[in-house]
Amino acid sequence: MGLWRKRRTILATILVCVTAGLAVALLKPKEYVYSTLIQLGTYPDDRGTLLQVMSAEAALSTLNTAIVPTLVSQHARQQYIDPKTFKIAASNSGGGNQGGGGSMVTLAGQGPLKDQAVFFAIETQAAKQLAQITAGRSNAAVGNITAQLDQAKIQMHTLQDPTQIESEKAVLLETMLAAQGNLANLKQQVGVLKQKLGSLDKTETLDQGLVSKLEEYLGKTQQASLQAIDANSATQAMTALLLNNQMQQNMQQLHSIQQKLTLELPQELADTQAALASNLNQQKVQQQALSRANFALENYGTQHARKVQKQQTVIARLGAQLQALTPTRVVAEPTRSAEPVGIGRGVLVVFSGFFGVFLGLFFALMGGYVQEVRARLRAQAEVSTMPNALKSDKRASPDRDAGRVEVSLQSGAVARIESNEAARGNVAAV
Template sequence: MSTNKESLQNIRHINTQQAQDTGVRYIMLESNHEDEINLLDIWLIIVKRRFLLLSVLLLCFLVGVYVALTAPLMYTWSTAIEVGVGDYDKTGVSRPVEAPSSVLAKLQQSYIPLETRKMINTGSGIVEVPAVNANLDKNGNIIFLDIKGSDENKALYTSLLNSIVDKVKQDHRRLSSLKRKDLELSLVSSENSLIRLKDHEQLLMSQYKRLDKKQALLETRIVETRGLLSASTQTREKMLRGASTESKVLLLMRTDSELRAHRTLLASLEEQRQITLENTRETMQIKLTENRQQQLEKNASIDRDKIQLENLLETRAIIEPIRSIDPVGTSQKLIIVVSLVAGLFLAVLAVFLIEFFEKARTYAAERG
């Protein structure tokens, strides 16, 4: 330090001499080394105030330990709502009673605030209830509910979650009941229609069997008519061989009339057997086929309604509200570490502030 001062005095002397010789005035700015930051000085200050630094650090550590040990442990109570199945599309794929996104919106905007307010207004001394979070499972029908709080309010959180779930179930119970009633009515209607189709099938089968009897009767009459026609023909031929008399002419005219009647009857009977009867048989076969097809459709409809009734699920809570196994939130270790870091910062700050105030006081005393 003395060497620096001597150098500055020599430079000041030379500048003064030059100013006297040339008439030019030089201004020299002296360097103040005391304002420069020196790591060694900082270390000396810390060593000097080490007891203060350790005291502040120990105080913050004790405060952190106290907070970590006395702060209540926070847990998560959670449950899950499965939106019920209330309908099926044309392809038979199940659809929820209500769109899960709509249920989530109702929970967030209506059910959760309403049940929370009811819980506060019960007069149990509760002023504030932690927020209930609702989240929808992606591409699913499950909505998760959770609430964070201390273990001492376990009954409160469980009751709140159950009341929210009951609110959703109550809203969906009406829709599920309507769908169940609709399926039951559809099932009864299909079963009654199936009974009527089976009765009609029995009637058609009886009519179809009677066609065989009718065919046999027609064949019998055809044989008889052919016999009468043959006899009338033979009689006419005999009458034509003999001499013609007035009585024989009258008898011949009557025989010709009988021949025409027998031929007409025979043609009608043949038409009934070969055309009318076969047409009736084909028509009844078509009706039987249609009837049996309708029975298959009704059986499929009955099976579908039964499956839908069996798979019709009510909106329900998958699990009762349960507490998380491990505490959530800031851990005790993290609180202690943060208190140590904060204590170190405050301790260093306190050391330098006291050192600054002490130097300021000394400087003010020297100036005074």
């Protein structure tokens, strides 16, 4: 019953809140999200692996702490408005799937429709400045790959040049003929060395026979010399002298032959055998060179085709790297969200209605509480003024005065009881 008596207050409060909410909903401008999508550039390393020109974290830090605040401040000064009204932030959108695979960065801001041009301008300029910052590494990579590609194309042109092909064939033929000539010379030298070895063997045999004969002759000469000395005649003495001279000459000849057999002839034999072994090794080398030259000449067409194919692979790989290299660019131009964002008008009005209900109940309860307090204070004031009234009325009888006091006290008590019951009823209703 207490709340029902305050129904006008509650309804008035609800009506005021709903009206205020509706006014705010109608006067508050609609806000939209303005966003653009940026793809960070990529470049290949020496092994062809694609790397980002800037990490996503570095790009976000550069945009949020340097580029965007500067652009917002500039446009705010130009528009003579508070820069805090333009709230634009960069966020990481993950890996991209469009032409290059670099990470995606989203620039997004929220504001009314009248500021659309400003949001678009800030986001476009921010994307351009980020692209300029990352352009250095991209341009260096482009120059390096372009130089390698040009060099590969020059090598391909050289490989396919008919003059170069004939020159390479002529070199192979010349190499093969040279190997054949060297092999023939080596084989001819083998015959000479073998003859020399045979001659040295014969010389050794002859010298050994000569040594034996000289030793035998020296023995006989020495015996004849001793016999001539024993004869004690002038003729025999002269004979002994001649024999001694002959012995000296034979001994010198024997010593010379023995030195030749022990030193010179073995060394010459060893040198000749080493030369023969070296010749045989050189023949093997020349035979291998001849085989390689012959194989290269016979398979020149196949080998040349492989070189051309390999060079084409190099050119294709460099071309793919050049195509995969992408600069930092805008993949989605600044756009406005199709629907406004934030609290809708209907939601705001409904919220205002609920708020009005609670506020009306609060006012009603507070009004009842205030009335109760006022009644209590009024009753206390009446009780406190009652003795003064009795003293001033000297003509009243004591019994009548007592009755009046009792009636007054009863009335105050009844009023307080009713007020307390009404307050409890209001609280229970809430």
